[in-house]
Amino acid sequence: MKTKNISIALMGFFILAGCGKLKNDTVRIGVIAEITGAIPAVGASCKNGAQMAAKEINDAGGIMVDGVIKKIELFIEDSASKPEQAATVAQKLITYSGVIAIVGPNSSSNALPAAEIAEKAGMVLMTPWSTDPKTTIDAKTGQPKKFVFRACFTDTFEGKVLGSFARKELKANKVAILYDVASDVLKIQAEIFRESFEENGGKIVAFETYTKGDKDFSAQFTKIKSAKPDLIFLPSYYTDVPLQVQQARRLGIKVPFLGSDAWSSEDLVRMCGADCEGSYLLNHYSPGTTNPVTQKFIAQYRAQFGGATPDDVAALSYDALKVLAQAIALAGKLDRSVVRDALSKVPAYPGVTGVIKYSPGSGDPVKGAVILRIKNGGFSWFADAQP
Amino acid sequence: MIYFFQQALNAAQLGSVYALIALGYTMVYGVLSMINFAHGDFFMVGAFLCFVGVVVLQLSFIPVLLLAMAGVTMLGVATERVAYRPLRNAPKASAIITSLGVGIFLEHFTLGLSPYPKYIPPVLPSFSFNAGGVSVSTFQLATISISFILMLALYLVVNKTRVGLAMRAISADRGIVPLMGVPVDKIIALTFALGSGLGGAAGVMYAMAYPVIDPYIGIIIGWKAFISAVIGGIGNIRGAVLGAYILGTVEIMTAAFLPSTYRDLVAFSLLLILLIFRPHGLLGRAESQKV
Numbered sequence: 001m002k003t004k005n006i007s008i009a010l011m012g013f014f015i016l017a018g019c020g021k022l023k024n025d026t027v028r029i030g031v032i033a034e035i036t037g038a039i040p041a042v043g044a045s046c047k048n049g050a051q052m053a054a055k056e057i058n059d060a061g062g063i064m065v066d067g068v069i070k071k072i073e074l075f076i077e078d079s080a081s082k083p084e085q086a087a088t089v090a091q092k093l094i095t096y097s098g099v100i101a102i103v104g105p106n107s108s109s110n111a112l113p114a115a116e117i118a119e120k121a122g123m124v125l126m127t128p129w130s131t132d133p134k135t136t137i138d139a140k141t142g143q144p145k146k147f148v149f150r151a152c153f154t155d156t157f158e159g160k161v162l163g164s165f166a167r168k169e170l171k172a173n174k175v176a177i178l179y180d181v182a183s184d185v186l187k188i189q190a191e192i193f194r195e196s197f198e199e200n201g202g203k204i205v206a207f208e209t210y211t212k213g214d215k216d217f218s219a220q221f222t223k224i225k226s227a228k229p230d231l232i233f234l235p236s237y238y239t240d241v242p243l244q245v246q247q248a249r250r251l252g253i254k255v256p257f258l259g260s261d262a263w264s265s266e267d268l269v270r271m272c273g274a275d276c277e278g279s280y281l282l283n284h285y286s287p288g289t290t291n292p293v294t295q296k297f298i299a300q301y302r303a304q305f306g307g308a309t310p311d312d313v314a315a316l317s318y319d320a321l322k323v324l325a326q327a328i329a330l331a332g333k334l335d336r337s338v339v340r341d342a343l344s345k346v347p348a349y350p351g352v353t354g355v356i357k358y359s360p361g362s363g364d365p366v367k368g369a370v371i372l373r374i375k376n377g378g379f380s381w382f383a384d385a386q387p
Numbered sequence: 388m389i390y391f392f393q394q395a396l397n398a399a400q401l402g403s404v405y406a407l408i409a410l411g412y413t414m415v416y417g418v419l420s421m422i423n424f425a426h427g428d429f430f431m432v433g434a435f436l437c438f439v440g441v442v443v444l445q446l447s448f449i450p451v452l453l454l455a456m457a458g459v460t461m462l463g464v465a466t467e468r469v470a471y472r473p474l475r476n477a478p479k480a481s482a483i484i485t486s487l488g489v490g491i492f493l494e495h496f497t498l499g500l501s502p503y504p505k506y507i508p509p510v511l512p513s514f515s516f517n518a519g520g521v522s523v524s525t526f527q528l529a530t531i532s533i534s535f536i537l538m539l540a541l542y543l544v545v546n547k548t549r550v551g552l553a554m555r556a557i558s559a560d561r562g563i564v565p566l567m568g569v570p571v572d573k574i575i576a577l578t579f580a581l582g583s584g585l586g587g588a589a590g591v592m593y594a595m596a597y598p599v600i601d602p603y604i605g606i607i608i609g610w611k612a613f614i615s616a617v618i619g620g621i622g623n624i625r626g627a628v629l630g631a632y633i634l635g636t637v638e639i640m641t642a643a644f645l646p647s648t649y650r651d652l653v654a655f656s657l658l659l660i661l662l663i664f665r666p667h668g669l670l671g672r673a674e675s676q677k678v
Contacts, residue, residue, distance in 0.1 A: 215597040218397035219642035271506035
């Protein structure tokens with residue numbers, strides 16, 4: 001009897017909940033963010049950036065679709081930074097919430113499975129921060145996926161730019177590399193960096209790895225110390241970097257570190273303290289730039305979220321939602337494949353993270369990067385890097 | 388040679404952390420023949436209490452250490468009372484599954500309080516000095532020496548006191564000991580208290596040396612400490628310490644002299660080979676199944 005009652009109650013719940021699907025007076029956009037789990041700062045920034053963009057568009061009226069002006073309604077889901085949960089919530093957004101497109105997930109390990117599902121369902125998925133080349137490429141055919149886009153540059157581009165920057169701008173001759181072998185993204189960055197640095201005439205003196213969850217890097221750094229590099233390339237996530245740099249400094253390593261976009265969280269500078277001073281990293285945007293679009297974004301973000309400076313994920317999520325909204329407006333109707341075609345027709349969009357433009361048949365935008373330096377407990381602009 | 392000594396020092400530091408946690412596994416196994424898989428998470432709670440002590444209460448090192456040890460001791464005793472004691476006569480698997488559940492509960496309870504990784508500013512003076520080419524940091528010295536002091540204290544409790552005698556008696560034969568008038572429940576609770584207290588201390592030492600902590604740090608470290616206990620012969624206290632230093636040394640030396648990607652591969656291949664030849668660990672004794 002009891003189970004029967006419960007099942008009736010459950011059925012009632014699903015029927016009631018299902019009613020929401022019939023309403024169609026808003027433009028529904030899904031957001032998948034890593035709100036809990038290993039990289040919660042990333043999830044929070046993504047959510048903030050997307051919400052801010054949606055609010056801005058709604059405050060300006062909304063988007064004209066099917067001849068009616070509609071407001072954007074965000075459906076925010078937490079991937080908990082787990083690949084399987086990212087896939088589940090992507091499926092939920094597509095079949096249950098009935099969204100027109102998805103922004104997110106951010107980490108590549110989450111974006112890949114979600115992208116597979118979106119591609120199969122024929123729904124646009126735009127990841128703000130996943131730099132893994134595989135996210136937008138179909139593994140079977142090697143061709144670009146039809147429905148998967150990103151707002152950022154790729155790891156291949158990043159590794160190349162960092163390799164030549166280390167050689168040409170920082171004049172490094174001998175570089176040691178330490179990276180997380182369990183992360184596809186970081187592995188690609190390390191390998192492409194090695195290629196690019198060696199092509200430019202440099203020498204890699206140590207190529208060391210660690211695994212997700214490691215906290216002790218003393219063996220690797222003792223080894224790196226004896227190889228006497230003049231720079232250490234450390235593509236690592238921002239939660240690992242403080243431990244690594246501090247352990248290196250305690251072992252008496254004094255050379256600067258060079259990081260990738262995985263470093264870019266204000267948390268890193270706070271946790272790492274003086275040990276990270278003078279290190280370089282590559283990023284999607286710099287809060288210190290004079291670009292008026294970026295400055296306006298930063299001012300509004302600070303006003304809306306209690307004075308916090310937006311990081312690259314917030315900026316990219318904001319850009320992703322803005323570009324997507326433009327494509328929906330251009331499509332003029334809530335049709336998933338028309339929105340997809342419209343994305344490559346959106347004229348070069350001057351975003352917070354630079355100009356974003358998609359060429360037909362590719363989900364990777366053509367855009368540049370910036371090199372930052374950690375100085376006085378913050379990130380400061382050091383150089384621009386173009387593809 | 389300097390390179391070797393530097394790596395040996397690294398290994399001693401890592402081994403000390405493993406040893407403090409491995410003791411908790413081995414002591415509980417000794418008296419209850421049960422593996423408390425939540426022990427890695429007790430250690431994690433110790434690290435978070437260190438955060439609370441340093442950042443929220445602004446205490447200095449010794450009070451932080453005592454706070455974490457006391458907190459985790461209470462947690463261990465409470466867990467034993469609430470979750471394990473009612474299952475003492477249930478099948479072994481039930482208690483083990485319960486301990487996994489307790490571990491996941493603790494992880495997600497901590498996660499629920501705050502999902503962000505925590506950074507713990509140093510409360511010990513942080514500098515390294517050069518000893519004949521080997522760079523030694525204050526954290527390494529603190530970790531190694533405090534581990535030694537705590538292990539020595541544990542050795543004295545187990546071998547020189549009546550309580551220790553009772554523990555060893557329960558470990559030898561749990562069926563007959565209550566007939567001799569030994570309060571088994573109290574002694575088991577006390578064993579949990581000692582094991583958890585060491586886990587709490589390990590949490591603090593760890594959080595000092597590796598100052599970024601999150602609710603999942605207990606999982607991998609817990610595994611490694613458990614494996615240390617198995618290498619040494621689970622249930623054997625000296626074995627746990629020996630196993631921990633062996634695992635620490637193998638991990639560091641593999642990364643030091645082979646490509647670091649092979650570290651866990653080599654470490655765990657050695658474990659498998661060791662268990663084939665010594666299924667009860669290095670110092671464990673063979674036990675026949677009692678019917």
